[in-house]
Amino acid sequence: AQSVAQPEDQVNVAEGNPLTVKCTYSVSGNPYLFWYVQYPNRGLQFLLKYITGDNLVKGSYGFEAEFNKSQTSFHLKKPSALVSDSALYFCAVREVRAGNNRKLIWGLGTSLAVNP
Amino acid sequence: KAGVTQTPRYLIKTRGQQVTLSCSPISGHRSVSWYQQTPGQGLQFLFEYFSETQRNKGNFPGRFSGRQFSNSRSEMNVSTLELGDSALYLCASSEGGTSGTYNEQFFGPGTRLTVL
Numbered sequence: 001a002q003s004v005a006q007p008e009d010q011v012n013v014a015e016g017n018p019l020t021v022k023c024t025y026s027v028s029g030n031p032y033l034f035w036y037v038q039y040p041n042r043g044l045q046f047l048l049k050y051i052t053g054d055n056l057v058k059g060s061y062g063f064e065a066e067f068n069k070s071q072t073s074f075h076l077k078k079p080s081a082l083v084s085d086s087a088l089y090f091c092a093v094r095e096v097r098a099g100n101n102r103k104l105i106w107g108l109g110t111s112l113a114v115n116p
Numbered sequence: 117k118a119g120v121t122q123t124p125r126y127l128i129k130t131r132g133q134q135v136t137l138s139c140s141p142i143s144g145h146r147s148v149s150w151y152q153q154t155p156g157q158g159l160q161f162l163f164e165y166f167s168e169t170q171r172n173k174g175n176f177p178g179r180f181s182g183r184q185f186s187n188s189r190s191e192m193n194v195s196t197l198e199l200g201d202s203a204l205y206l207c208a209s210s211e212g213g214t215s216g217t218y219n220e221q222f223f224g225p226g227t228r229l230t231v232l
Contacts, residue, residue: 032218043120043206043223044159051218090159094217102217103149103172108158 002027006107021076023091032094033074039087081114120224134195139207147212148190153204202231
């Protein structure tokens with residue numbers, strides 16, 4: 001079955017330090033991968049996506065993610081964390097199959113806490 | 117462009133009642149997806165509508181239904197409410213169509229449903 005895993009329920013990092021939020025996926029074929037962020041009491045916001053091309057994708061708010069096909073991973077990174085980055089982060093992958101009605105498969109989310 | 121709007125933002129119902137939630141997508145977006153978000157289960161996909169047709173469906177009982185109108189606005193209905201239906205219901209829109217599989221989704225703020 002096609003799936004997405006976010007192995008860490010929570011990540012803690014000190015402000016100014018680099019952060020990584022991990023995501024691994026299991027789909028056959030070429031994946032379309034997404035990261036979203038949810039700030040407290042708000043809807044989800046799109047951060048970045050990988051469709052094809054350069055394995056390093058840059059997105060909003062200084063975030064970037066690296067697609068690694070051999071490790072089937074798409075980890076989210078930021079060189080220097082801010083307290084305001086504290087939020088819930090979701091990784092998602094588009095189903096790989098024929099047709100246009102391919103739904104997104106979501107990870108369970110990782111809560112990021114950036115400590116001052 | 118205005119973002120995705122959802123009404124109402126908060127609802128309190130009792131078991132056995134039914135409820136209708138509304139979602140207005142971003143202008144020009146023809147795909148609308150609905151999700152249920154709970155603390156323990158993450159984001160659960162309910163269904164997706166595209167050009168007034170249900171294009172995808174998650175694993176929810178028949179008490180959960182939806183529809184989409186010609187102006188792309190969408191409603192979801194939950195009949196015979198149960199305590200376990202208490203959740204944040206999120207609506208997301210995207211451009212859809214043949215390129216829809218790699219377009220990101222734009223989320224509304226959600227409707228917080230509490231079932232007593």
